[in-house]
Amino acid sequence: MLFIAKTFAGLEALLNEELQTLGAQNCKSLSRSVQFEGDFALLYKVNYYSRLALRVLWQVDTFTFANNNQFYEHIFNFPAEKYLTSDGTMAVSATLAQSIFASPLFASVLTKDAICDRMRDRFGERPSVDKENPDVQFHLHIFKDRATLYLDSSGESLHKRGYKVSQHPATLNEVTAAAMIKLSGWKMDCDFIDGMCGGGTLLIEAAMAALNIPAGFYRQHFGFFTWRNFDKELWQKTTDAASIREDVPIDFYGYDISPRFLGMARTNVEQAELQDFIHLSKQDMFDSHPKRKPSCIIINPPYGERLEVEEINDFYQRIGDTWKSNYAGCTACLISSNAEAVKHVGLHPSKRADLFNGSLACKFMKYELYSGSKKA
Numbered sequence: 001m002l003f004i005a006k007t008f009a010g011l012e013a014l015l016n017e018e019l020q021t022l023g024a025q026n027c028k029s030l031s032r033s034v035q036f037e038g039d040f041a042l043l044y045k046v047n048y049y050s051r052l053a054l055r056v057l058w059q060v061d062t063f064t065f066a067n068n069n070q071f072y073e074h075i076f077n078f079p080a081e082k083y084l085t086s087d088g089t090m091a092v093s094a095t096l097a098q099s100i101f102a103s104p105l106f107a108s109v110l111t112k113d114a115i116c117d118r119m120r121d122r123f124g125e126r127p128s129v130d131k132e133n134p135d136v137q138f139h140l141h142i143f144k145d146r147a148t149l150y151l152d153s154s155g156e157s158l159h160k161r162g163y164k165v166s167q168h169p170a171t172l173n174e175v176t177a178a179a180m181i182k183l184s185g186w187k188m189d190c191d192f193i194d195g196m197c198g199g200g201t202l203l204i205e206a207a208m209a210a211l212n213i214p215a216g217f218y219r220q221h222f223g224f225f226t227w228r229n230f231d232k233e234l235w236q237k238t239t240d241a242a243s244i245r246e247d248v249p250i251d252f253y254g255y256d257i258s259p260r261f262l263g264m265a266r267t268n269v270e271q272a273e274l275q276d277f278i279h280l281s282k283q284d285m286f287d288s289h290p291k292r293k294p295s296c297i298i299i300n301p302p303y304g305e306r307l308e309v310e311e312i313n314d315f316y317q318r319i320g321d322t323w324k325s326n327y328a329g330c331t332a333c334l335i336s337s338n339a340e341a342v343k344h345v346g347l348h349p350s351k352r353a354d355l356f357n358g359s360l361a362c363k364f365m366k367y368e369l370y371s372g373s374k375k376a
């Protein structure tokens, strides 16, 4: 079986590595996705355990066509009843490039018609369309005269882990947060600090990784739950195989200057039942010190949309100054869409990467803060 895991631009190599660890075969990095091979057990596993995938598509058909009729005939012959019941719900999304079809909408309507006509012919009734919450979400990709049909196995994007019940106005995407933690090189062997924690995404992702809690542990639903061929026993096996640690010898600290945002972090941390591990306090990061050294500090500071340029540059300079004076011996990372302000941190990065926080292009920076004679 051939699958495509989607992710953000810049995370293809990391996702490729993660998929191989999960047992994927013949992994091939593409643009914003990784193609791989495996079976249903792997499909369930990737949906449940991947921290870096946004969704997983299963390629169920691919064919070439010369006109509308050929296209319709081919989809009509596709055995949709294997996945969809005649009284169920479906939706079709489509993307096109250099195609004879005038619009993706036309292609998706033709696909829906062909599937519904086949079901009506066979069962005397046809599935209905539900764009919000379909039992089966088809995705059609057309390039020139080649059409490829996928089933979306994830449903809601996998970054929606299920713990974020309180949404910070500048919240970090969970997949981006997981990628930052990977890129930081943190080995889960020292304390983890988010000095500007907002709603707590980085802290929760870090604690989940350290405790080996699957990324999908808190989710109530995956797209394949409502496929006709859903194998409940196999799913049970997949979730039973998780080996969650009861404890770790490290602590997680979250600071924020805003009591309101700390309240949001608290709600999310409690939703994830991680309050015994994550310690939240009202604290200005500029006055903070790590409890133990070395520690790993990762922040997602304000990007400065509502501040004067000078103020935001000053703010980032203070981040660098605080890390240099208070966090020597630690590893520090940040993400920001404000590339100019990041320069004012004034430390030499040991690693940099271009990442996306949702649709926002960002810079990720890692700094080794040496103590003693070595310059930070």
Ligand SMILES: C[S@@+](CC[C@H](N)C(=O)[O-])C[C@H]1O[C@@H](n2cnc3c(N)ncnc32)[C@H](O)[C@@H]1O
Pocket: 168, 170, 171, 172, 173, 195, 196, 197, 198, 199, 200, 201, 202, 255, 256, 257, 258, 261, 283, 284, 285, 286, 300, 301, 302, 303
């Ligand atoms: C971009 S938000 C972080 C969002 C967070 N990563 C999340 O996923 O919800 C930046 C946070 O930094 C906090 N902040 C700003 N200045 C601070 C300071 N000096 N010390 C601690 N927190 C600060 C703000 O209150 C805000 O919640």
